Amino acid sequence: MSDSRHERLADVLVDFCAGVREGDLVTLESTTLAAPILRALYRRVLAAGAHPLPRISLEGMSESLLKYGNEEQLSWENPVRADDVETVDVRIVLEAAGNTKRLSNIDPARLARQQRSAERLRNRYLERAAAGELRWVLTAYPTEAAAQDASMSFAEYEDFVFGSAFLDDPDPVARWREFGERIDRIAGFLASKRQLRVVSDGTDLRLNVEGRAWISAKGRENLPDGEVFTAPLETSVDGEIRFTYPAVFNARQVDDVRLRFEAGEVVEATATRGEEFLREMIGMDEGARRVGEFAFGLNEAVPVFTRNILFDEKIGGTVHLALGTAYPESGGLNRSALHWDLICDLRSGSEVYADGELVYRDGHFLYGTNGWSD
Amino acid sequence: MDPRYERLAEVVLDHSLALKPGQVLRIEAEAVAAPLFLPLHREAIKRGAHAYAAIDLGGLKELLVAHGSEDQLSFVSPIALREMDTIDAAITIWSETNTRSFSRADAERRKRQLAADQQLAMRRRDRISRGEIRWCGTLCPTDAHAQDADMSLEEYEDFVFRACHVLDSDPVGHWRRIGERLQARAAELGTVRELRIVGEDTDLAVVVEGRTWRPAYGIQNLPDGEVYTSPVETGINGTIRFGFPAIFGGREVDDARLRFEDGRVVASEAAGGEPYLKALLGMDEGAAAAGEIAFGLNYEIDRFTRNILFDEKIGGTMHLALGMGFEDLGGRNRSALHLDLICDLRREGEVYADGELIWRSGSFLREPEPARDIAHVR
Numbered sequence: 001m002s003d004s005r006h007e008r009l010a011d012v013l014v015d016f017c018a019g020v021r022e023g024d025l026v027t028l029e030s031t032t033l034a035a036p037i038l039r040a041l042y043r044r045v046l047a048a049g050a051h052p053l054p055r056i057s058l059e060g061m062s063e064s065l066l067k068y069g070n071e072e073q074l075s076w077e078n079p080v081r082a083d084d085v086e087t088v089d090v091r092i093v094l095e096a097a098g099n100t101k102r103l104s105n106i107d108p109a110r111l112a113r114q115q116r117s118a119e120r121l122r123n124r125y126l127e128r129a130a131a132g133e134l135r136w137v138l139t140a141y142p143t144e145a146a147a148q149d150a151s152m153s154f155a156e157y158e159d160f161v162f163g164s165a166f167l168d169d170p171d172p173v174a175r176w177r178e179f180g181e182r183i184d185r186i187a188g189f190l191a192s193k194r195q196l197r198v199v200s201d202g203t204d205l206r207l208n209v210e211g212r213a214w215i216s217a218k219g220r221e222n223l224p225d226g227e228v229f230t231a232p233l234e235t236s237v238d239g240e241i242r243f244t245y246p247a248v249f250n251a252r253q254v255d256d257v258r259l260r261f262e263a264g265e266v267v268e269a270t271a272t273r274g275e276e277f278l279r280e281m282i283g284m285d286e287g288a289r290r291v292g293e294f295a296f297g298l299n300e301a302v303p304v305f306t307r308n309i310l311f312d313e314k315i316g317g318t319v320h321l322a323l324g325t326a327y328p329e330s331g332g333l334n335r336s337a338l339h340w341d342l343i344c345d346l347r348s349g350s351e352v353y354a355d356g357e358l359v360y361r362d363g364h365f366l367y368g369t370n371g372w373s374d
Numbered sequence: 375m376d377p378r379y380e381r382l383a384e385v386v387l388d389h390s391l392a393l394k395p396g397q398v399l400r401i402e403a404e405a406v407a408a409p410l411f412l413p414l415h416r417e418a419i420k421r422g423a424h425a426y427a428a429i430d431l432g433g434l435k436e437l438l439v440a441h442g443s444e445d446q447l448s449f450v451s452p453i454a455l456r457e458m459d460t461i462d463a464a465i466t467i468w469s470e471t472n473t474r475s476f477s478r479a480d481a482e483r484r485k486r487q488l489a490a491d492q493q494l495a496m497r498r499r500d501r502i503s504r505g506e507i508r509w510c511g512t513l514c515p516t517d518a519h520a521q522d523a524d525m526s527l528e529e530y531e532d533f534v535f536r537a538c539h540v541l542d543s544d545p546v547g548h549w550r551r552i553g554e555r556l557q558a559r560a561a562e563l564g565t566v567r568e569l570r571i572v573g574e575d576t577d578l579a580v581v582v583e584g585r586t587w588r589p590a591y592g593i594q595n596l597p598d599g600e601v602y603t604s605p606v607e608t609g610i611n612g613t614i615r616f617g618f619p620a621i622f623g624g625r626e627v628d629d630a631r632l633r634f635e636d637g638r639v640v641a642s643e644a645a646g647g648e649p650y651l652k653a654l655l656g657m658d659e660g661a662a663a664a665g666e667i668a669f670g671l672n673y674e675i676d677r678f679t680r681n682i683l684f685d686e687k688i689g690g691t692m693h694l695a696l697g698m699g700f701e702d703l704g705g706r707n708r709s710a711l712h713l714d715l716i717c718d719l720r721r722e723g724e725v726y727a728d729g730e731l732i733w734r735s736g737s738f739l740r741e742p743e744p745a746r747d748i749a750h751v752r
Contacts, residue, residue, distance in 0.1 A: 025451070032405035035431050042434050046441050051449050056429040058408050064416040072396065076424045079398075079460045083453045 005162045008172060009139070009223075010040035012165065014048055016173045017137040017223055018090045022049030027084055029055040030094035034141040041092060053088065059098045066106045066114060074110060075117040085125045091136040095310065097145045103251045108280040111250055112337070115284065119337040123325070129221075130328040139165070139223040140310050150306035157306075164224035164301045164311060179226065180218030183298055186365060187214040187228040193354040196232075196294070198319060200350035202242030202258065207232040207294060212331040217314075226299025226314040231332020235264035237291050241321070244345040245305050245312060247271075247278075253307075254278045257342055265289050266323070282323065287336030292326035295319065296360075297343070309341050317347040317363025376409070378531070381540040382512070382596070383413040387421060389546045390510035390593050391463045395422025398460060402428040403467035403514070410467055410514035423463070432471035439479045439487050447486045450493045458497040462507055468683060469514040473522055476624055484623075502594075503702065512538075512596040513683055523679035536674045537597035537684060549592035552599060556589030556671070558742035560601045563587040566727040569667070571692060573723040574615060575631065580667050580694075581609025585704040590687075599672030599687045604705025605664050608637040614694065617718040618678045618685060619646075622711070627651045630715055638662050639696070655696065660709030665699030668692060669733075670716070682714055690720035690736025 014020045026045050028038055038054065045052040065073060084091075103111065128134040140146065140161060147157035162168065166175040194210040212230045219225040243257045254274035259266050266289040271278050282289050300316040313320045320343040326332025345363075346352070352360035359366055387393045399418050403411045411427070418425035438446065476484055501507045513519065513534060520530035535541060539548045567583040585603045592598040613633045619626045628646030632639050639662040644651045655662045673689030686693050698712040699705025719725070720736035732739055 025453075032408070032429065032431065035405065035433075038431055039433055039437065043437050043441060046437065046443075046446060049443065049446075051446060051451065052434075053451055053453070054429075054431065054434060056405065056431060057427060058405065058411060058415075058429060060412050061415055061427060064412070064419050068416065068419045070422060073419060073422065073424060078424070078426050080426070080453065080457045083456055087453055 005158075005167050006037050006040045008167045009037060009162065009165065010044040012167070012172050012176070012219075013092055013137055013139060013223060014041065014044040016176060017139075017220055018092055018135050020045055020048040020050045020090055024048070024050035024089040025053060025087060026050050026090040026092060027053045027055045027088050028092050028094075030141065031057050031059050031096045031098070033059070033098055033143050034094045034096035037094060037141050050090070053084075055084070059102065063102055063106070066103065066110055071113075074114050077117060077121065082121060082124075085121050085128070089134060091125070091134065093136065093138045094141045095138070095146075095308070096141040096143050098143060100145050100149050100251050100307070108252070108277050112280060112284045115250075116337040123335070126328060135220075137221055137223060138310060140308060146306070146308060149308065150304070152306075160304075160306070161224075161311075164299060164314075166224075166301065176219040176225075180216060183216045183218055183226065183228055186296070186298070187216045189359075189365075190214045190228060190230070190354070195355050197353040198241070198344070198346070198350075199353070200242075200344065200346055203240065203344060203350075205237065205239040205241045205261070207238070207291070208236035209233070209294070213329065215327070215330055222310060222314075224299055224302060224311065224314055226302070226316070227295045227297050227320075229293050229295030229327070229330060231326040231330040231334065232291055232294050233264070234290055234332070234334050237261040237264045241342075241344060243342045245343045246307070247340065247342045248307055248309065249277075249281060249340050252277050259342075261291075264291065281338055281340060284324075284338050285336050287334045288324050288338040290323070290334045290336075291321050292324050292332055292334045292336065292339060293320075293322035293330070293341070295321070305343075312343050313341050315343070315345070318343050318345050319352070320344065376531075378535045378540050379410050379514075380413040380417065381545060382410060382535065382538055383417045385538065385540060385545045385549065385592065386414060386465060386510050386512055386596055387417055389549050390512075390596060391465070391508045393418060393421050393423050393463055393508075397423045397462035399423045399425040399463045399465070400428055400457070400461045401425060401465045401467070402430075403465075404430050404432055404469055404471060406432060406471045406516050406518075407467040407469035407514040410469070410512075414465060414467075432475065435487065436475050436479065439476065439483050442483075442487070444486075447483060448490050450490050454494055455497060458494060458501065464498065464507060464509045466509070466511040467514050468511055469516050470518050471516065473518050473680075474624060481623075508593075510594055510596060511683070513681070519679075519681060522681060523677075525679075530679075533675075533677075533679070534597075534684075537672060537687075539597070539674065549598070553589065553591035553593075554744065555742065556591050556599075556601055558744050559669075559738070560587035560589045562742045563601060563603070563727070568609070568728055570726040570729075571614065571717070571719070571723070572726070573717065573719050574617075574721075576612075576614045576717060576723075578610065578612040578614045578634065580664075581606040582667065583609075586702075588700075588703055595683060597672055597675065597684065597687060599675070599689070600668050600670050602666055602668030602700075602703075604699035604703045604707065605667045606637070607663055607699075607705075607707050610634040610637045610664055614715075614717055616715040618691075618716040619680070620651075620713055620715045621680060621682065622654060622713045625650055627654075632715075634664075637664070654711055654713055657697075657711050658709050660699075660707045661697050661711040661713075663696070663707045663709075664694050665697050665705055665707045665709065665712060666693070666695035666714070668694075678716075685716055686714050688716065688718075690718070690723075692717050692719055692723075692725070
């Protein structure tokens with residue numbers, strides 16, 4: 001089967017998102033379920049004069065390790081993966097799960113241990129990315145499992161995924177450039193602010209972002225994309241927030257999460273379901289109870305929650321914050337083995353104030369105010 | 375789930391690799407090998423090893439050969455080269471989704487891409503021969519291989535698992551016993567000066583004096599079951615007919631007949647693919663001389679299936695390879711070719727060792743004297 005959207009997705013990922021150049025070493029990372037797009041990507045990377053290095057996993061491998069591995073095995077760092085992280089020029093990573101719940105019955109403590117063992121490499125690649133030595137892009141390839149999580153048929157889900165990446169547009173790259181210019185203006189506006197206050201049902205949260213960089217995520221490192229994010233000052237987050245969507249981490253779901261912050265730290269965490277898992281994750285390490293990211297979701301082509309953070313955090317009209325590690329390029333100092341995004345829908349009955357001024361209401365920035373316009 | 379895959383995994387890990395806790399194990403396979411790959415990975419984890427995957431998708435190398443630039447075709451990843459130095463054990467699962475996918479590829483370009491792959495294989499081969507890593511090649515049944523064998527997948531699975539003896543009550547014990555027996559056989563053959571092979575249209579004298587015979591009992595291949603050496607390069611005379619097709623580079627030569635004089639092929643014919651056979655013989659200086667002579671001794675492999683992993687071990691056959699010899703067995707022939715040709719001796723074959731009849735109709739006439747010590751044999 002040849003879906004012309006596969007070819008277009010490969011073109012957008014290789015030429016636009018990752019900007020693959022002649023001679024680049026490019027890892028193509030996914031599961032065997034992504035075979036059709038992996039072949040399209042492989043060919044596209046060749047066409048760019050670069051060297052494709054497939055890094056393909058079979059679903060079930062991580063499960064075996066988590067179930068049967070001893071301490072030493074769980075914390076083992078594969079030297080080949082380490083070599084990849086130090087050596088390659090580009091990583092193209094595609095999610096493609098056959099069963100998103102296969103780790104549901106794994107002991108959370110073991111999950112957390114494996115998560116910690118992966119931390120050094122994760123930080124190294126983020127460092128190399130921040131230093132401009134490595135480009136990467138994360139995307140999702142539609143599978144039945146993901147469609148099921150999104151409560152859609154496979155055909156509907158394919159349309160959703162490809163639509164969210166603007167692949168139905170005659171010129172997806174032009175569309176992403178135009179979109180990027182628009183959200184650059186939002187990031188520029190936010191960069192002039194110090195204090196943000198988010199108010200919604202069950203939420204009144206204050207955070208200080210002074211001196212931190214607001215970064216437009218406009219189709220380079222994620223596809224789909226569409227958010228502006230920063231890292232709040234580590235001790236500045238105060239108040240409470242209620243997350244309207246279930247929080248999903250390592251396929252585990254936690255419902256109706258409410259967090260109370262004092263001086264940047266979570267001092268109270270409750271959930272109607274999965275509270276124990278929530279506490280386990282927050283207790284993972286020192287940085288896991290602090291905020292590493294705060295962001296506005298801005299992609300209107302992602303209108304619904306699909307239980308996949310790659311999409312959910314970009315839902316137009318939401319904000320999200322992440323517990324745990326910060327992206328170095330945003331200026332955040334928090335470090336943790338955790339990076340858990342929690343999403344709050346602001347599309348009705350919600351307001352955001354910047355330095356005391358109302359700048360956002362019911363899912364939209366208020367245009368034409370404060371000396372900026374769109 | 376079919377328990378036979380797990381049992382094959384156990385034989386590979388416990389017998390072939392003797393895998394130990396803390397060892398780094400690389401498992402190389404195509405995605406289609408998942409039914410064997412997953413139990414191998416899981417059982418390796420249970421044994422305390424650090425197992426990881428190097429998975430290929432059918433069709434990627436084909437894209438490289440079709441579309442790659444010169445630079446891309448001959449590229450060897452520095453990461454892949456370094457990787458060979460970090461592993462303690464390796465498994466290759468030779469399973470394919472399509473065994474003919476390179477049939478229409480440009481032969482020159484395919485050769486260049488294979489030469490790049492070969493650099494990695496040589497690096498691994500060096501470490502294996504220095505005893506630094508253990509390696510085993512095996513196969514997970516797929517429709518493509520079943521099709522080549524003229525079988526259904528179910529029939530082919532039965533064939534493969536029988537050949538690997540995974541249904542025995544103690545498969546590892548079986549392969550150890552085969553090891554003892556073949557070691558003794560190899561030791562006995564090591565005292566022979568000349569073999570004479572007599573069969574249908576076949577009367578060939580092969581000097582093996584001073585060469586080492588090696589027993590193959592499931593360490594580097596599964597299934598296994600052969601003893602082999604490299605014959606004396608100038609010591610082959612007579613004629614031989616190979617009843618089974620010979621396959622090289624995905625192309626077949628049927629019913630080949632060769633005449634040797636002083637170790638070199640002086641006449642060749644084949645019922646099918648004769649021009650290809652002659653082209654192979656002319657490939658380089660060493661291509662017209664033999665690099666290997668062997669007895670196939672796995673009697674669960676009772677038919678030709680177009681896969682050399684199995685075919686060269688068919689119980690009751692001998693095979694002779696034109697081209698590259700085994701240096702560590704005393705072989706001196708060098709060539710880019712290693713073409714295994716299989717001679718069926720099951721019906722009317724006889725083999726004489728220095729004039730004494732030792733084999734008739736597909737089997738040795740008597741068991742070898744038990745060897746005293748097999749501890750040094752790998």
